[in-house]
Amino acid sequence: MTTVPTEDLQTVTLTVNGSERTVAVPPHRTLLDGLRDEVGLPGTKSCCAEGECGACTVLLDGKAVNSCLVLCVEAEGHEVTTVEGLSDGGLTDLQEEFLNAGAVQCGFCIPGQVVSAEYLLRTNPSPSEPEIREALSGNLCRCAGYQRIVRAVQATAARRNGQ
Ligand code: FES
Ligand code: FES
Structure with a gap:
């Protein structure tokens, strides 16, 4: 993975599954990769990265979106629910x-x-x-x-x- 100089990182604060999270990411980091790699939630799957397969679907302010088509910086201040956040631990x-x-x-x-x-x-x-x-x-x-x-x-x- 290419190392991004710290000065090129952007701080993004968003709510993920009800908890406020702050991540430092390059401007081009997708919400999908941010959720998996920065927030540590691997339930959202990464596949085509082109908006074609739906494996990366999350709720953004309650609406289903392909998280590979959203940048982390675009999610600043918004609420994200991943598959992990649909329940309190058990199966829905x-x-x-x-x-x-x-x-x-x-x-x-x-x-x-x-x-x-x-x-x-x-x-x-x-x-x-x-x-x-x-x-x-x-x-x-x-x-x-x-x-x-x-x-x-x-x-x-x-x-x-x-x-
Ligand atoms: S990874 Fe396929 S639509 Fe996002
Ligand atoms: S791709 Fe295997 S269950 Fe859908």
Whole structure:
């Protein structure tokens, strides 16, 4: 890794999973790399780094974004929630339903899928199947577990709606 002179680092303060964090990063450091390397949260996955796969999805001020397309400096003063921040330590109901549906194969895409699905369910508690597929269309799964992922989201919606 190239060493960046200290004078070229920028101090960024942001809230990550409810805690204020301050990091010193080069201006070009992505939020994805900042979360993984500076904040020490490896749950957000790094893959294409081009906004194509969704593995790096986090919530930025409550909205799902590809963290590889956001710079750390752009997150200054904002609130970030990673997959680690969706629960207090255990599995969320959504993560349980991913397991129940057998949707977790290699698992690499799952953190991004879970964050995108959580965003969908917070903004649309009773999504139709097309709406689920549309909401997750930016999250690629190389294991092609799409049908099971959809079932997991449907089961979580039913659970949250008391059905
Ligand atoms: S790593 Fe960000 S979209 Fe693929
Ligand atoms: S479970 Fe393997 S890439 Fe999705």
